[in-house]
Amino acid sequence: MGPKELSHDGPIVPRLAAIEDMAGMSILCSDKTGTLTMNKMVIQEETPVYKKGESQYSLLRYAAMAAKWWEPPRDALDTLTLNAVDMPSMSAVEQLAFLPFDPIVKRTEGTVKEISTGKIYKTTKGAPHVILKLVTSTNQNQKANEAITAAVEEDVHSFGLRGIRTLAVAKTNDKDQWEFLGMLTFLDPPRPDTKQTIEDSNKYGVAVKMITGDHLLIARETARVLGMGEYVKNAAQLPHLDPVTKKKPDLLARDYGNMCLATDTFAQVLPEQKYLIVECLRELGYKVGMTGDGVNDAPALKRADVGIAVAGATDAARAAADIVLTQPGLSTVVEGVLISRRIFVRISNFLTYRIAATLQLLVFFFIAILAFKPVEYMPSGWETIPEFYDSKEWPEFFKMPVLMLMLITLLNDGTLIAIGYDNAKARDTPEKWNLRVMFVVSSMLAAVSCVSSLLLLKVSLQSWQHGNFLRQFEVGRLSYGQITTAIYLKVSISDFLTLFSARTGPDWFFSIAPEWSLIGAAAVALLVSTILALTWPESTMDDVPIQGLAQGKPYDFIMYIWVYCVAWFFVQDAVKVLTYYLLKTFNVFGFNDTGKLVLPDSALRYIRDNKAKDLHSINASGSRR
Numbered sequence: 001m002g003p004k005e006l007s008h009d010g011p012i013v014p015r016l017a018a019i020e021d022m023a024g025m026s027i028l029c030s031d032k033t034g035t036l037t038m039n040k041m042v043i044q045e046e047t048p049v050y051k052k053g054e055s056q057y058s059l060l061r062y063a064a065m066a067a068k069w070w071e072p073p074r075d076a077l078d079t080l081t082l083n084a085v086d087m088p089s090m091s092a093v094e095q096l097a098f099l100p101f102d103p104i105v106k107r108t109e110g111t112v113k114e115i116s117t118g119k120i121y122k123t124t125k126g127a128p129h130v131i132l133k134l135v136t137s138t139n140q141n142q143k144a145n146e147a148i149t150a151a152v153e154e155d156v157h158s159f160g161l162r163g164i165r166t167l168a169v170a171k172t173n174d175k176d177q178w179e180f181l182g183m184l185t186f187l188d189p190p191r192p193d194t195k196q197t198i199e200d201s202n203k204y205g206v207a208v209k210m211i212t213g214d215h216l217l218i219a220r221e222t223a224r225v226l227g228m229g230e231y232v233k234n235a236a237q238l239p240h241l242d243p244v245t246k247k248k249p250d251l252l253a254r255d256y257g258n259m260c261l262a263t264d265t266f267a268q269v270l271p272e273q274k275y276l277i278v279e280c281l282r283e284l285g286y287k288v289g290m291t292g293d294g295v296n297d298a299p300a301l302k303r304a305d306v307g308i309a310v311a312g313a314t315d316a317a318r319a320a321a322d323i324v325l326t327q328p329g330l331s332t333v334v335e336g337v338l339i340s341r342r343i344f345v346r347i348s349n350f351l352t353y354r355i356a357a358t359l360q361l362l363v364f365f366f367i368a369i370l371a372f373k374p375v376e377y378m379p380s381g382w383e384t385i386p387e388f389y390d391s392k393e394w395p396e397f398f399k400m401p402v403l404m405l406m407l408i409t410l411l412n413d414g415t416l417i418a419i420g421y422d423n424a425k426a427r428d429t430p431e432k433w434n435l436r437v438m439f440v441v442s443s444m445l446a447a448v449s450c451v452s453s454l455l456l457l458k459v460s461l462q463s464w465q466h467g468n469f470l471r472q473f474e475v476g477r478l479s480y481g482q483i484t485t486a487i488y489l490k491v492s493i494s495d496f497l498t499l500f501s502a503r504t505g506p507d508w509f510f511s512i513a514p515e516w517s518l519i520g521a522a523a524v525a526l527l528v529s530t531i532l533a534l535t536w537p538e539s540t541m542d543d544v545p546i547q548g549l550a551q552g553k554p555y556d557f558i559m560y561i562w563v564y565c566v567a568w569f570f571v572q573d574a575v576k577v578l579t580y581y582l583l584k585t586f587n588v589f590g591f592n593d594t595g596k597l598v599l600p601d602s603a604l605r606y607i608r609d610n611k612a613k614d615l616h617s618i619n620a621s622g623s624r625r
Helices: 002-007 018-023 056-065 076-082 087-092 128-138 142-161 194-203 216-226 252-262 271-283 295-303 315-320 331-371 402-421 435-461 469-473 480-502 516-535 557-585 601-624
Strands: 027-031 093-099 107-114 120-126 165-172 178-187 207-211 232-234 265-267 288-292 306-309 323-325 539-541 544-546
Touching: 018 306, 018 331, 027 271, 056 076, 056 087, 056 120, 056 165, 056 178, 076 178, 087 093, 107 128, 120 128, 128 142, 128 165, 128 178, 142 165, 142 178, 142 216, 194 207, 194 216, 194 331, 207 216, 207 271, 216 232, 216 265, 252 271, 252 601, 271 288, 271 295, 288 295, 295 306, 295 315, 306 315, 323 331, 331 402, 331 435, 331 480, 402 480, 402 516, 435 480, 435 557, 480 516, 480 544, 480 557, 516 557
Parallel strands: 027 207, 027 288, 207 265, 232 265, 288 306, 306 323
Antiparallel strands: 093 107, 107 120, 120 165, 165 178, 539 544
C-alpha cells in the first residue's frame, strides 16, 4: 500500500525498503539544473565577443555546429542554440565528426566542412574556463593569451555575480589554432515552487544541499535566491578518488566531514565527487538522499540511502535509483518524505499495539493461572445453595478455552488489516527506530489492560461473597461459565480499544481522527465479541464451563463490563501520554535523538575559521576556479 500511496504523488518505488529510508532521510543532495531550476534556458541580450566581426547570431550558429543539429536536442543547451538559429542555413555545412558532452570534459565539439568552399574547421561550446584552457594551450602568443584570459575572467565574474550563466564558443582558424569567439549568456530560472519547497524541507528536518557542475558564482547566486545558505565550496576543495586505484580517501569522514556538513552548495563538482560527498555524509551517520538524472550520477545514486532519479532521467540513473520521479521539481520529493513518514508512523503504531496486545494476553493469563484458584472462591456449602448455578466444583486454576483465544486473535487480526488505511500524522523530524522506547510504551499500555482484567477477574470470582463490589451495582452470584465469558469479553474489548490509544503515538487518542475503515472494522469486531458473549450457548469446552451472559441473571452485567472497559481505556491513554512526556522530558533511551542534521561544534568552528577566507577567495578570484 505504501508504494501505491506514493505513486499518486509522482514517485515510483522499485525498492520497498526505500520508503523506510526516505522517512529517516535527514540530508538531501539535490542537482540544480532541472530539479531546482526549470531547465529551460532563456538567452540574454548581452553577448561578449572577443573576435572582430562576430555577433550573437554567429556564436549561436557556431554553437549549433558543435551539436547534431539535424537530430532532436539532447539537452537544454542544445535546445537553446538550435531553436535560435535558422535551421535551413545549416545545410550549408556538413558535420564530419562529433565529440559529445562529457561531464568531466564539459564541452562538445564538432568538425564541419563548408559545402561551397570545402573548408574544414572545428567548433566547440562549453564551460568558459574549459574553452579558455583549450584556446590558450594552442596559442603561443603569451600576450594574447593573457589578454583573452583577463577579458573572459572579468566577464564571467561579472555575469556570475548576477546569476547569469555563460556558454563559451570557439573555433579553429586556418592554422588549426583555437580562437575564443565569445560567450552566449542565458538564465536558467528557478522553479516557482522551489524556494517554498526548500523552506518546507527544512521545516520537516531535511537539509537540502545543492550539488552542481555550474560555476562557483552561479551556484552561490542561485543558493542565495533560493534561501539555501551561503556557504559554498568548489571542486578544488572537495575530496577526489585516488588517480591510480580509484579508491576513496581512507579517512574521508575525518578529513572532509566538517566541510561536507557545513557546506550548503557544492559547485563545479565532478561526478566522482558527488559519490564522495554522499559517502562522507553517510559515514557520519546520516541518512542521505541524492537526486540525479545522468549516467555519471549512477554511482552516487546507488551509494545514497535514497537514490532519486528525477523526471526524464537516463535508464542507467533509473536503474541505480531507489525512487523514480515522474514529475519534475523537488516538491514531489518533499511530499514523498511526508508520505513515507506517515507510513512509518502507521508501522510504528502497529508494532506498538501488537507488542502491547501480546504482552497483555501473556501476562494476564500467566498471573491469572498462578494467582487465582477459582475453587477457593466458591461459597461454603455450595451444594445446598439453591441459587448456585454450577453443579460441580470450579477449576483448580483459571483458564480459558482455546476457541475463545482464537476468536480474540482472529477478530484482532481482521481489525489490523484496516490500520494500513488509517489516518496518520507525519512528524516534523526524520524517523528512526527506537525499540527500547517502543517496548516501554507497549509495556505501559499492556500493564493497564492487564491490571484491569485481573481486577475484574478478582471481583467476578468474589461475586458470591457478602459486600462484594459488584453487589453495589446489583450484580453478583455469577456462575463460572459467566465469569469465563465475562473475562473473554473484557479482554476482547480492551484489546481492540488499546489500538485506538496506540495509533496516535504520544498524543491523546482523540487528537487524530481514525479512518472510517478502521472504525468500521473495530465496530464489527466489538459487535461480534459482544454478541458472542451474550448468546454463547451453555456448554463445556476444554473442561471449562461457558455460559452466555444473556442466559441468566444478572442481565445487565454486560453493560457494566463495557462501561468498565471504556473507563480503563481513558486511564490507559492518560498513562500512555504521561509515559511519552517523561521519556521526552528526561530524554530516556535517547527519545529526543532524531536523525535531523544539527551542525556539531566542530563544523561550526570550520565555518567560522574558513568563511572569511573563502568569501575573499570567491570575490577576488572566483572566475579563475
